Amino acid sequence: MQLNLSDETPPAGYERLLFVEDKTSGLRAYICIHSTACGPAAGGCRMWNYASQSEARADVLRLAEGMTSKNAVAGLGLGGGKSVIIGNAASDKSEALFRAFGKAVNSLQGQYYTAEDVGISPDDMAMIAQMTPFAVGLDHGDHGSGDPSPFTAEGVFQCLKVGAAEVFSSGDLTGRKVLVQGLGHVGMSLAEKLHQAGAELIVSDINADAIAQAQARFGASVCAPEAVFETDMDIFAPCALGGVLTHETARRLTARLVCGAANNQLATPDVAETLRARNIHYLPDYVVNAGGIISVAGEIHQAGPEYRQARLAGVAERIQQILIASRETGKTTTCVADEMVASIIADARAQQAGAA
Template sequence: MELKLTDLDISEGFERLVLAEDASSGLRALICVHSTVLGPAAGGCRMWDYADDAEAIADVTRLARGMTYKNAMAGLGLGGGKSVIIGDARRDKTPAMMRAFGRAVDALKGMYYTAEDVGISPEDMAHAAAETRYAVGLSGASGDPSPWTAEGVFRCLRIGAAHVFGSDDLTGRRVLVQGLGHVGLSLAQKLHEAGAELIVTDIHAAALEEAKTRLGAEICAPDAVFEQRMDIFAPCALGGVLDEHSSAKLQARLVCGAANNQLTSPGIAEALRTRGITYLPDYVVNAGGIISVASEIHRTGDRWRRERLDGIAERVAEMLARASAEDRSTELIADEMVERMLREASAA
């Protein structure tokens, strides 16, 4: 059976949702394009063992919308999209599957650029790139975007710390890093070098042991995160970690991390604000990875990437100043900034 693409019904405000299936390789993937108003959609490919199609669709659509906002705020000249491959990346993934995924991306004819995300490596993306020129984040080009994501989060975290604590000096600050993948571990390294006291949690024992041995981190169980005393919470695993229950228990004063879609609903940002907790919107602070990928799409270099990292930091400072002056959440301020960009682009 050859690759089969099926357009699925999609919510208003989205442009396209495609189911890609290839029986010979076992591929079953979803590609969602939220917006191409600012340019072709760009966003990573995630591989995850979803419980069912509904869960996968909910994730890919939420992530695609987030990419529109992230790319707009970072000033990349790109729209927002995302893809997910349904399956266990440790067990099911093969080069043939990734090549089939590449053919699915290619069938969209440049409407969507893909790159690596959770469960997908630059090597995996190289297999996809054998079938399409719209696969980026490749070794020898922009490469693994995770160090750039970690650098952007770290810069924004220091700006947030200066706003909340009066200084960006992290010496002695208790920072809990939830998730020690490529980005989380890189961020933990930067925090350690800045003098922070690290608390870490992850579902993989080897990652925890590395952080304990190399960075002197304190380990906490995944289900004990919100029992911990901390100054800063850095969610770097999957999304939806802050809901009504967990946000009410959180003991940090600043939230700044790399995970996408950290809040289960927009109201959580306001709930945090009323408790005196400053939340830095994830789609703003974690844009370093897509900045790196965008440099490959636009064929620019390190200077372009660093200028846009500086731009993210400036926007965070602007958000914080406006949120304080207007007594509103940073999430509302950030969304308004993006929506104005989209309106102006649409009108033009």
């Protein structure tokens, strides 16, 4: 193992950005700590075939900042961080690569906890955990939480029903046209819940096998990826990668409600205003998709299932509060949520200063 750890200068407001390279295993990765104001940073590890190192760097920065908001508003006593491994998850995985990554995580001495994200499975995380106790989302142990995807999907589903009640005056999804974009672990689980709730399911994905599965299991209709924003729907559930809502796609979107599991769905923050101007209710992604990190937090804090269930229930309650505040103040839901986060972090920093 020839592990090299290189600190890069992070943007203002970030605490640490580390580039990790191991020539023996082929590992190239970033670990970013955005904030530890509320506690040690926590956020998943993503393995993606980035076009360049700079693209991976931009992604980890964006995702780490989002984790600070997600963990703060969910009340988890954790800060925000993220990691990305540059590589093809279908062909580039090896035990040596994951052990090298685990050693890099361990070098941060508990400042950052990692878990599964896109391209990483519980089995992969178990290999990382061979080298560090700061790898979570494990299937074993007294407090092992396993794959966080089902918890994420459940949180999104509960929020979607709250949003439907706000927009359509009923949380009953029977007959509602819901388009799920992205059928990974979370998207497929959400599709199943929507099917069971009686929704008219539309699915879109580049993975033909996942599409076939959704058709066979749920009777879903299929939308080509390039036709998503022209498709007639009531609710849009983006569950693939981020940045799908631009000013242009927001102007084409037919849905009246957006609620999905993808991180960083808005290409830029001001897209929220475009959505609001069209009377489309957007439920902030970092609030609704907190179920996975809630599950992982239970493992980090060595808490029982009651911890997870209580905080998972709190996700939908928080969305209800955000919708009410948005309606009463005229602010976008993202503005309301961001103000909540800023207040939580300011309080945490004040407590840190008082304890110093």
